[in-house]
Amino acid sequence: MTLFTVREAWTLVHGILFGGGFLLAFTGGLALLYNLKADLLTTAGARRHVRWLKLATLVMAGLAWLAVLSGTYISYPWYRAAPPEGVVDLTSYPRSYLKANPSLAFWHTFGMEWKEHIAWFAPLLATAVAFVVWRYGEHLARDNRLRWALIVLFVLAFAAAGIAGLLGALVTKAAPVL
Amino acid sequence: MAEITQERIPNGPAAAAILSAGVGSATIGLMTTGAVISTGLESALNWWSPAGPLTGKTGLGIIAWLVTWVVLHVLWKDKDVPLIRVLVLTLVLLALGLLLTFPPVFEAFE
Numbered sequence: 424m425t426l427f428t429v430r431e432a433w434t435l436v437h438g439i440l441f442g443g444g445f446l447l448a449f450t451g452g453l454a455l456l457y458n459l460k461a462d463l464l465t466t467a468g469a470r471r472h473v474r475w476l477k478l479a480t481l482v483m484a485g486l487a488w489l490a491v492l493s494g495t496y497i498s499y500p501w502y503r504a505a506p507p508e509g510v511v512d513l514t515s516y517p518r519s520y521l522k523a524n525p526s527l528a529f530w531h532t533f534g535m536e537w538k539e540h541i542a543w544f545a546p547l548l549a550t551a552v553a554f555v556v557w558r559y560g561e562h563l564a565r566d567n568r569l570r571w572a573l574i575v576l577f578v579l580a581f582a583a584a585g586i587a588g589l590l591g592a593l594v595t596k597a598a599p600v601l
Numbered sequence: 602m603a604e605i606t607q608e609r610i611p612n613g614p615a616a617a618a619i620l621s622a623g624v625g626s627a628t629i630g631l632m633t634t635g636a637v638i639s640t641g642l643e644s645a646l647n648w649w650s651p652a653g654p655l656t657g658k659t660g661l662g663i664i665a666w667l668v669t670w671v672v673l674h675v676l677w678k679d680k681d682v683p684l685i686r687v688l689v690l691t692l693v694l695l696a697l698g699l700l701l702t703f704p705p706v707f708e709a710f711e
């Protein structure tokens with residue numbers, strides 16, 4: 424008995440481990456960034472706080488990159504593969520399967536088309552946040568303007584990844600990569 | 602806290618990182634809608650057939666992001682720049698990217 428095909432396993436790694444990991448880590452990263460305030464922390468506390476924030480933003484940027492790279496270069500080719508001439512059963516060709524079914528075509532024309540592009544915003548934004556956290560470290564505790572700019576980017580990275588993740592789950596439900 | 606945060610670090614490198622993320626996102630949007638308008642561009646963006654034009658759209662987005670980041674970083678590394686203006690410009694670029702990757706928008710050019 425096979426629990427998952429190789430393609431299903433890769434789709435899980437892409438969506439759950441990388442994408443889901445990014446989304447799950449967001450709340451912790453946001454709390455660390457929001458609470459990095461000079462008037463709330465001792466010197467030792469700020470240093471410890473920044474160490475965790477550096478780790479969180481680095482891991483999140485890494486997960487975002489792994490999610491888009493594995494999605495684009497591993498799962499997506501399976502999704503968009505064209506069926507050979509004469510093949511009637513399209514269940515192994517998700518894009519063709521969705522487009523051939525008027526009641527499901529929306530999940531390709533809107534769902535996958537938006538997901539595959541907007542997902543790429545997340546690593547760009549998350550990398551910018553990680554860079555600034557690593558470069559400025561404890562100084563962010565006194566620079567509220569910069570800290571809030573990072574919070575805005577961080578939330579937008581989460582929103583992009585969240586939209587992509589939700590659409591990915593719904594598209595996979597309509598037409599799994601088998 | 603005082604002993605570790607007194608030194609002032611110019612905000613230029615942070616602004617360069619923030620703005621370049623907006624440039625990269627807007628480039629992905631421009632390429633997405635551009636590929637719908639021009640079949641020639643769509644073909645040119647097909648860098649790897651199994652994944653199609655998505656590879657070129659995102660590849661150019663990454664190139665634009667990195668080139669912008671390096672150039673701005675070199676220009677701004679020792680400077681303070683108006684961060685709010687940079688953030689607003691970044692948000693405008695992100696909104697442009699969002700708009701141009703939104704299927705009902707780029708499908709209007711088909």
